[in-house]
Amino acid sequence: MKTEGSIALVTGASSGIGEATALRLAAAGYKVYGTSRREVQAGRRPFEIVPLDVTSDESVEAAVRRVLSLSGRIDLLVNNAGFGVEPSGAEESSIQQAQAIFDTNFFGIVRMTRAVVPHMRRQKVGRIINIGSVLGFLPMPYMALYSATKHAVAGYSETLDHELRTMGIRVSVVEPAYIATAFGAHLMKPDAPLEVYREVRAGVEQRVKEVLEGADGPGVVAEIVLKAATAAHPKIRYAPGLASRMRLMRRFAPAGVMDAGVRKDLRLPA
DSSP: OOOTTOEEEESSOSSHHHHHHHHHHHHTTOEEEEEESSOOOOOOOSSEEEEOOTTOHHHHHHHHHHHHHHHSOOOEEEEOOOOOBOSOOGGGSOHHHHHHHHHHHTHHHHHHHHHHHHHHHHHTOEEEEEEOOGGGTSOOTTOHHHHHHHHHHHHHHHHHHHHHGGGTEEEEEEOOOOBOSGGGGGOBOOSSOOGGGHHHHHHHHHHHHHHHHTOBOTHHHHHHHHHHHHOSSOOSEEOOTHHHHHHHHHHHSOHHHHHHHHHHHTTOOO
């Protein structure tokens, strides 16, 4: 896919991976529209911010309509918007909280895809890149809901690519490991905390903070998104940086070794 003059729509582009991706795509020649659920102060970004709440059908339709009215087409959709819950036991989140994280992280992607694919089909060309996570293939204890949403994203992406490739549309999922962004500042607290998890919850949270201090910045993900967007023969799954090694371990290491390694890394009792 050519970059110069192509139209890209990036969700969750006010900060972190979304902003880095929008900036990288703009530098590569795309005309970029980024989205944000919150009001964003006007700045010198090389892309326009469009209001969007991916949990609202009406908001999704309005955002896509706006981009199409301004540019006439959408060549690349990057689904990045999402949030997580602070490390906690799976039973410490209510059903309502579980539904909320799925509504953004998974059904938000479904809404955006349903809104954009008809236009890409008429164009007979397009790329969709979904931002997943290493937790989409390597679950992390005390991040059950987030892991579950990213597993769903991976399965949806791979299936969608099979369905759409004969129409000129390719779908990829990018699955990074720890990335140093402000994402952690926006994590929801579990809404049904239990005393039995208090100590281990604090330990896992501290371990995650330690790892994030030495993590790659969002630029490594942005580079992979650009690679997937422009590849003549894109892969379905990309794992940038540390995630590529973790994926190899998941694939080839014995299950018992992986299980012990996960618990050791998080300082959990064997």
